[in-house]
Amino acid sequence: xxxxxxxxxxxxxxxxxxxxxxxxxxxxxxxxxxxxxxxxxxxxxxxxxxxxxxxxxxxxxxxxxxxxxxxxxxxxxxxxxxxxxxxxxxxxxxxxxxxxxxxxxxxxxxxxxxxxxxxxxxxxxxxxxxxxxxxxxxxxxxxxxxxxxxxxxxxxxxxxxxxxxxxxxxxxxxxxxxxxxxxxxxxxxxxxxxxxxxxxxxxxxxxxxxxxxxxxxxxxxxxxxxxxxxxxxxxxxxxxxxxxxxxxxxxxxxxxxxxxxxxxxxxxxxxxxxxxxxxxxxxxxxxxxxxxxxxxxxxxxxxxxxxxxxxxxxxxxxxxxxxxxxxxxxxxxxxxxxxxxxxxxxxxxxxxxxxxxxxxxxxxxxxxxxxxxxxxxxxxxxxxxxxxxxxxxxxxxxxxxxxxxxxxxxxxxxxxxxxxxxxxx
Amino acid sequence: xxxxxxxxxxxxxxxxxxxxxxxxxxxxxxxxxxxxxxxxxxxxxxxxxxxxxxxxxxxxxxxxxxxxxxxxxxxxxxxxxxxxxxxxxxxxxxxxxxxxxxxxxxxxxxxxxxxxxxxxxxxxxxxxxxxxxxxxxxxxxxxxxxxxxxxxxxxxxxxxxxxxxxxxxxxxxxxxxxxxxxxxxxxxxxxxxxxxxxxxxxxxxxxxxxxxxxxxxxxxxxxxxxxxxxxxxxxxxxxxxxxxxxxxxxxxxxxxxxxxxxxxxxxxxxxxxxxxxxxxxxxxxxxxxxxxxxxxxxxxxxxxxxxxxxxxxxxxxxxxxxxxxxxxxxxxxxxxxxxxxxxxxxxxxxxxxxxxxxxxxxxxxxxxxxxxxxxxxxxxxxxxxxxxxxxxxxxxxxxxxxxxxxxxxxxxxxxxxxxxxxxxx
Numbered sequence: 034x035x036x037x038x039x040x041x042x043x044x045x046x047x048x049x050x051x052x053x054x055x056x057x058x059x060x061x062x063x064x065x066x067x068x069x070x071x072x073x074x075x076x077x078x079x080x081x082x083x084x085x086x087x088x089x090x091x092x093x094x095x096x097x098x099x100x101x102x103x104x105x106x107x108x109x110x111x112x113x114x115x116x117x118x119x120x121x122x123x124x125x126x127x128x129x130x131x132x133x134x135x136x137x138x139x140x141x142x143x144x145x146x147x148x149x150x151x152x153x154x155x156x157x158x159x160x161x162x163x164x165x166x167x168x169x170x171x172x173x174x175x176x177x178x179x180x181x182x183x184x185x186x187x188x189x190x191x192x193x194x195x196x197x198x199x200x201x202x203x204x205x206x207x208x209x210x211x212x213x214x215x216x217x218x219x220x221x222x223x224x225x226x227x228x229x230x231x232x233x234x235x236x237x238x239x240x241x242x243x244x245x246x247x248x249x250x251x252x253x254x255x256x257x258x259x260x261x262x263x264x265x266x267x268x269x270x271x272x273x274x275x276x277x278x279x280x281x282x283x284x285x286x287x288x289x290x291x292x293x294x295x296x297x298x299x300x301x302x303x304x305x306x307x308x309x310x311x312x313x314x315x316x317x318x319x320x321x322x323x324x325x326x327x328x329x330x331x332x333x334x335x336x337x338x339x340x341x342x343x344x345x346x347x348x349x350x351x352x353x354x355x356x357x358x359x360x361x362x363x364x365x366x367x368x369x370x371x372x373x374x375x376x377x378x379x380x381x382x383x384x385x386x387x388x389x390x391x392x393x394x395x396x397x398x399x400x401x402x403x404x405x406x407x408x409x410x411x412x413x414x415x416x417x418x419x420x421x422x423x424x425x426x427x428x429x430x431x432x433x434x435x436x437x438x439x440x441x442x443x444x445x446x447x448x449x450x451x452x453x454x455x456x457x458x
Numbered sequence: 459x460x461x462x463x464x465x466x467x468x469x470x471x472x473x474x475x476x477x478x479x480x481x482x483x484x485x486x487x488x489x490x491x492x493x494x495x496x497x498x499x500x501x502x503x504x505x506x507x508x509x510x511x512x513x514x515x516x517x518x519x520x521x522x523x524x525x526x527x528x529x530x531x532x533x534x535x536x537x538x539x540x541x542x543x544x545x546x547x548x549x550x551x552x553x554x555x556x557x558x559x560x561x562x563x564x565x566x567x568x569x570x571x572x573x574x575x576x577x578x579x580x581x582x583x584x585x586x587x588x589x590x591x592x593x594x595x596x597x598x599x600x601x602x603x604x605x606x607x608x609x610x611x612x613x614x615x616x617x618x619x620x621x622x623x624x625x626x627x628x629x630x631x632x633x634x635x636x637x638x639x640x641x642x643x644x645x646x647x648x649x650x651x652x653x654x655x656x657x658x659x660x661x662x663x664x665x666x667x668x669x670x671x672x673x674x675x676x677x678x679x680x681x682x683x684x685x686x687x688x689x690x691x692x693x694x695x696x697x698x699x700x701x702x703x704x705x706x707x708x709x710x711x712x713x714x715x716x717x718x719x720x721x722x723x724x725x726x727x728x729x730x731x732x733x734x735x736x737x738x739x740x741x742x743x744x745x746x747x748x749x750x751x752x753x754x755x756x757x758x759x760x761x762x763x764x765x766x767x768x769x770x771x772x773x774x775x776x777x778x779x780x781x782x783x784x785x786x787x788x789x790x791x792x793x794x795x796x797x798x799x800x801x802x803x804x805x806x807x808x809x810x811x812x813x814x815x816x817x818x819x820x821x822x823x824x825x826x827x828x829x830x831x832x833x834x835x836x837x838x839x840x841x842x843x844x845x846x847x848x849x850x851x852x853x854x855x856x857x858x859x860x861x862x863x864x865x866x867x868x869x870x871x872x873x874x875x876x877x878x879x880x881x882x883x
Contacts, residue, residue, distance in 0.1 A: 140845070148830075398556060409568050432577070455835065
């Protein structure tokens, strides 16, 4: 890494650390004032945002980026307005900072409680979507943290402008402008520095594809709240309501293909396979979903005249398709389903469809995933659906934050002791 | 690393992962039965434990280990009985596993809650105290985890015997013996493997001195719940009760010198320095505490006839003495005290002595330490004193667990969704 980049990043880090102290002390009113001011500026400057974003889009197009990439990069009047609405929504959330649990008197006489406080400095590493600059900054500000944002180099002009609007909003609320800094170098070594400067960054939230996360994991020294992959399962139990199973499993796979909480593997109890698979798989095929199946499922479907089935390979069970492809396995019982989930799942979100409460309870307790569901679509694993108001991401980790991460995930609890002169004996 | 050690560790890891699944499903009764059986065996085999421990002690003595080391290594009838009592105390704690928050209905109709579950496999890396083998294993078992224990090579005979008793206890309760495994090789590369085998270990809890932790931090890929150092401060405010200040600060420094929660630096408001320092420092000097002071403190003390003061250097402010040495600084106000704590503290435990509620509230909110105290001795920062029943350690980290870590720190919360056929639209 060039020494110049290293110095630049350390300087950014020092300023972020300094700003984080003021942010930790900021009142809810100040933070909300800054967020509302940013929303106002975004609306006022909507044309300029689009114009500057166009520079990024043109450069990316010349570079030959594909349509999906250009789509993620492009800001429209609608995406710009939704950034402003997102800010107003975060304003409406309760400020978590300073909240205290009730004090509990201990044997010695001291009174003990816990207070929610910011983590300090958050580093966000993301790819091409410029709206993450606003969304992530807003969540970090509301939770009293400073943030260092490192977006994709392709969005550099958009991100630089958005950062200016954020800093103007901070300034208007008498908060330090260094509380939100955008790394404006496109040198990749800046990321290497961010993920190792443990003195200045308390946690890294990487937002992006699996390859980005894997690369960061190999080198990071700063702790990460990270999302890896969502190989989500639904198991249709022998005691399932058949109509419900069909409706929920259709939704879990086809409502949207790209989100991490979409179902990738369907597990069906063999006792109910003949009743549920033909109807459900007809829906899938009509929607253009490719079915990759084990031998029992193939048999059940071919007996009902299905064609175009693909044999599922070992690799299919461990693949997050994020596409109109579904792997299906017929299992002997719930234990086989849970073993499959244990072996191939990614501990993201797994569901059971059953009317048997005992089975549901065992599934809830024994499946080791961030979200475990009974009779609901895996697509519900989401910060908004969970009432968190917003999410910085969905964590695959078990430590700290698990599943959809809202404002609380960007905070920590410290112990508070109120004494009256107590000493230890 | 030799391939043989690597294979051995992977094998231990695989067996631990396997056992962790059974442990997650174990009932509270089974876990308690195992713990009580281990306590019974420890009492029955007390003589054998002492005899085997003596082998370790003799080897360490021959190697020229110092008296403090030998003291930590040696097991007496008293330390053996206290292991058994510790097990019984952990049995009396409430089982955290399976506890659920109330279900909350969301906008879509789904009902959302969180359930407390084990982390999975815990790795404990510790030094010479063999009692950690029992204490740490018991906490991990009670919280439904499997554990891999790697104690100091000097305690290998003691640890191997204790592991056998633990495994006998597990077996008696029909729990998998692999739920507690002791690494019996003294090859140091085993530690290198433990801290990087992310597939088989979910969290590492290192218990030992700063140099051990620093070495692990440089190489670990597995997340750690770690304790680094405790540079604890007490600030005596201008509005302090003088008698209380003297009593509490005496206790914080001299009740015991070695614990991490002992005070290392005293900060005194200059408005009260003349009233509090002479009496307090007389107590310290009478107890043989060396005083390392700034110029203002020296002046205040020399005017009162004190001798033998040492000038505090920059290094003193950042030193965890764990010894009868105290650094003292006279400050202009609470802001200067908080700046000093921010610059030199270790975010462990810091206290204020004051009768001014507004000052106390600012100190509580603004000091960024795991434990922040008002009018109490820093020595209270401890899992037992906090009513956690036991502690696996004290965390200096902000993520996951902060401050004294009890059973809850060895668990995670997963989301539970109870649906009625809801789908996303």
